[in-house]
Amino acid sequence: DAGVTQSPTHLIKTRGQQVTLRCSPISGHKSVSWYQQVLGQGPQFIFQYYEKEERGRGNFPDRFSARQFPNYSSELNVNALLLGDSALYLCASSSPVYGGETEAFFGQGTRLTVV
Amino acid sequence: EDKVVQSPLSLVVHEGDTVTLNCSYEVTNFRSLLWYKQEKKAPTFLFMLTSSGIEKKSGRLSSILDKKELFSILNITATQTGDSAVYLCAVNNAGNMLTFGGGTRLMVKP
Structure with a gap:
């Protein structure tokens, strides 16, 4: 049973470039953060999507955007990269259960380095 | 603004020691508190706590929540080198949008 998968695992970009990170949630999970x-x-926290709708957004500039597809996979886009965007980007999926939601399960992350 | 503070920042112990990690929080709409272990990249789930005073246990690890004093502790008994990791505390205020603390880095020496 596959967990949360993210791609790529590592990425090196130059300042000013744009990057797209991808995430596939656990099968059956409809929420991606x-x-x-x-x-x-x-x-x-950057974003949360549930059933393709943005449900929450953290304190990040508009250079950060995301979307969720009909199969519940998700992409995170970052434009006009800055050196300070260098980080590990983690994706988590969860699923609603009676009275709340399951715990969030994390992927291995994408290590982004901006030079 | 929601806030989670963990202490200590780092800890070095020897195998067999018992450790206690602390997490205090201030959130507007508390739903649950979670503990994760992060060794390299993916945080792995340890516990979810929703009610005060009920201890959760998994092997040598245990955790308890105090919703009146707004804190939680994670205990690890008889530590092993494999327990070396960063331990993250997070609070869920709604729908799994988690606010994390800065983590406690635990090193267990043989």
């Missing part, structure tokens, strides 16, 4: 984890810090 994105987090940014800068080295030495805890993950920070």
Whole structure:
């Protein structure tokens, strides 16, 4: 049973470029969230999508955008990359259960380096 | 603004020691508190706590929540080198949009 899968695993980009990161949730999970984890810090919430609708957005600039597809996979786009965007980008999926939601299950992440 | 603070920032112990990791929080609409272990990349789920005073246990790990004092602790007994990792505490205020603390880095020496 496949867990949350993310691609690519590593990426090096130049300042000013654009990047797209991809995430496939656990089968049956309809909610996908994105987090940014800068080295030495805890993950920070960027976006959550549920049933293709944006359900929440963290404190990130408009250069960050995301979408969710009919098969519940998701993409995170970052435009006009800055050096400070270098981080591990984590995707998590979860599913509603009676009275709430399952815990969030995380993928292995995409390590983005901006030079 | 929701806030989660973990202490200590880092900890070095020897195999067999018992450790206690702390997590305090301030959130507007608390739903649950979660503990994750992060060794390399993917945080792996340890516990979800929703009610005060009920201890959750899994092997040598246990955790408890105090919703009145707004904190949680994670205990690890008889530590092993495989317990070396960053332990993350997160609070879910609605729909799994998690607010994480900065983590506690645990190193267990042989």
